[in-house]
Amino acid sequence: MSRTPVTVTVTGAAGQIGYALLFRVASGQLLGPDTPVRLRLLEITPALSAAEGTAMELDDSAFPLLTGIDITDDPDVAFDGANVALLVGARPRTKGMERGDLLEANGGIFKPQGRAINGHAADDVKVLVVGNPANTNALIAKAAAPDVPAERFTAMTRLDHNRALSQLSKKTGAPVDQISRLTIWGNHSATQYPDVFHAEIAGKSAAEAVDEAWLADEFIPTVAKRGAAIIEARGASSAASAANAAIDHVHTWVNGTKEGDWTSMAVPSDGSYGVPEGLISSFPVTTANGSYEIVQGLDINAFSRARIDASVRELAEEREAVRGLGLI
Ligand SMILES: NC(=O)C1=CN([C@@H]2O[C@H](COP(=O)(O)OP(=O)(O)OC[C@H]3O[C@@H](n4cnc5c(N)ncnc54)[C@H](O)[C@@H]3O)[C@@H](O)[C@H]2O)C=CC1
Ligand SMILES: O=C([O-])CC(=O)C(=O)O
Secondary structure, eight states: OOSOOEEEEEESTTSHHHHHHHHHHHTTTTTOTTOOEEEEEEOOGGGHHHHHHHHHHHHHTTOTTEEEEEEESOHHHHTTTOSEEEEOOOOOOOTTOOHHHHHHHHHHHHHHHHHHHHHHSOTTOEEEEOSSSHHHHHHHHHHTOTTSOGGGEEEOOHHHHHHHHHHHHHHHOOOGGGEEOOEEEBOSSTTOEEEOTTOEETTEESGGGSOHHHIIIIIHHHHHTHHHHHHHHHSSOOOHHHHHHHHHHHHHHHHOOOTTOOEEEEEEOOSGGGOOTTOEEEEEEEEETTEEEEOOOOOOOHHHHHHHHHHHHHHHHHHHHHHHTTOO
């Protein structure tokens, strides 16, 4: 274990996802059992003490791979030398807040963080935005970091992907590891489109194993509204499953997708599948050697086209809104 530590910056470190995420990063589940990590935790000033408490617990876990922890409320310090940046902290929507207010409040967080990444992160930085509205927050951070290659800014739809895998597994009885080529398209919101038309179960068409009524009336709404269902049931938004998906997202980005399979990541569009260039939209992607590529050439049927277009339209509206606010 003589490798140089990888610097992982986590924002919102004192929040509930942070609490579920940091121990897994420190234990080696993010980057693998041979990669030491240095954690840099960013919090707002009033939450620094709580972040320090979490750091004490990280110390008390005596993780062999954890070489150090820094805690700060200054983004320039937090992103200094960051190889992996997990942007979790965000301003939640509160009562009476309009969507524009939410986008503006988050612009106040993700614009300075994008600038700090631009000025201080390592040349190979990989950014995952988890904080909602994740796709548009990633767009704001990307716009504030013109010196970082745009493709390094991604947003999380892996939780939606995992939710879709699990629902399809329950319906068909197939174990999740026999299901491949599922796709989440579009926005991490209720308009997202979980697509099984290219998915396979043990190498056979998944779409043929289910009927269209189940897809339209149960599968798609269950996956798309799962976040709200968790809030309703738990009284708090999903945290451990979100942290798990963040681990999966970065682990796959760094270590590669399985032969013959792909995953879902929200990445800057290159115009593929009619998604306007630059929007951070979820696509099927393969990864290898620390890079990803959007899977090309899939046939999109009319059922899928309408749903992809609806979610992409929402992303375009969010982009217009943040443009109007001068955030990009
Ligand atoms: N993309 C996805 O699939 C999912 C996204 N989320 C989103 O993740 C975000 C975090 O969720 P939780 O951890 O449950 O929230 P939380 O409210 O428990 O924690 C958020 C933390 O971020 C901190 N924070 C706020 N502004 C900050 C700033 N400028 N810099 C650094 N830290 C800051 C807060 O002090 C707080 O400790 C939320 O926006 C939530 O909606 C949650 C689940 C899934
Ligand atoms: O709405 C939220 O904060 C939670 C969320 O994104 C999800 O669980 O997918």
